[in-house]
Amino acid sequence: MPDHLPPMTALDGRGVRLAARAGRLAGHTSSLAPGFVQGNLAILPAALAGDFLRFCQLNPKPCPVLGISEPGSPRLPELGHDLDLRTDLPRYRIWRQGVLVEEPTSIGHVWRDDLVAFVLGCSFTFEHALMEDGIRLRHVEQGRNVAMWRTSIACAPAGSFAGPMVVSMRPLAPADAIRAIQITTRFPGVHGAPVHLGHPHLIGIDDLSRPDYGDAVEVGDDEIPVFWACGVTPQAVIAAAKPDFAITHAPGAMLVTDLRNSSLAVL
């Protein structure tokens, strides 16, 4: 990054998008543009978009919809001024028949007039709210990705889109778990309240030390493992549904919007 630019953490949402667009940012967006909403991206051919939207509507905890583009348009003006979905994320994943084939830093070369983009809420928003309240998140403090598992909780299917809910886990002291439930309840647009706590085996998780995605974190004897619905669910479902063509963000390289995190609080 040229040294005449401000530190990345001091940027707003548009600043991160412009840095990605200019090729100055190809990594993850965690902790960048603090206070601005980040989103998961899923792009599908219009022929499949109706089923995917119905899947999201049926499964709002893992798939909370923040925005949907017009077919063929890479713009989402309600999420960002001058936003261009083809260039503004640091890194993408291109999927063909459910197989990851490329991880480019822009997608103009594969853009089509029939593509519909979905931006789905991301836990970065509620994690920001938790940390602002003084709740410590171990994976953040240790610089790790959050631990995630496929569960025995079945998503409601829609067309070819079906599969198990993916959850993320954060170990919390009991009083912090209670407070975290209150805080995340205020944010239904970014997964909302937890879906489970305390007994991992009840949702099909046998080993807390071996997550299916992300990095393991320790759960202390005096802590409670708390599980939230996770934005990896739609990627897992897209991989299972095997559409001819799909694009997502690369994990951690999110779309950073112009929305303030606080604007997603229902209270």
Place this chain on the structure above:
Amino acid sequence: MPDHLPPMTALDGRGVRLAARAGRLAGHTSSLAPGFVQGNLAILPAALAGDFLRFCQLNPKPCPVLGISEPGSPRLPELGHDLDLRTDLPRYRIWRQGVLVEEPTSIGHVWRDDLVAFVLGCSFTFEHALMEDGIRLRHVEQGRNVAMWRTSIACAPAGSFAGPMVVSMRPLAPADAIRAIQITTRFPGVHGAPVHLGHPHLIGIDDLSRPDYGDAVEVGDDEIPVFWACGVTPQAVIAAAKPDFAITHAPGAMLVTDLRNSSLAVL
């Protein structure tokens, strides 16, 4: 009860008070006048009332104040039309130097011009809200009193009033525990959100099968024990502070008010 009266459960708050006043009701008030707020009663000489009010202000989770009388007045018009604290509870407890000396059905014979009455919120209100949401409460279904413990959580002291917080425990399935936190958060005037869940030893509870007050209930392997601050705290504190004179309700024989439970919801 004369058979020309409606069933007790069909009564409103005033109906229960009039039945108690007429001597037709001397037992507990659980499940009577569904939907109407019930309260804990604590009556102290005016010389101690300031310290006790400060104690309640410092400890709002165990001691949420719903009403305070004028010194010498047995009325609380904001809680009930025609309410008379000397006669309208089914049964009272009279304490001298912290010792329980009498359990009468009225207190006109010991009433004094310097007495100040405190009505404190009772978990019956949030239990009603939980059950209306479809959450099953084992102690209610089994017709038992809720299980309560003195904890290692110290109340903030005020004057001679000091002591450990008493908590009540309800075993809940994990999803119900999350929902119960959301629901009781809406009711800060009746103990509000839980103070703990999951690890009883962290708050000084060694044996879930042996409560300090009330009746034991089983906690299943797939359940979480959830702990709320309890209205027994002020009675325990009054017993420990040993004021010359005090009056409380007898456990379970609450003051039934004209307020609707829903009026105590902050959302």
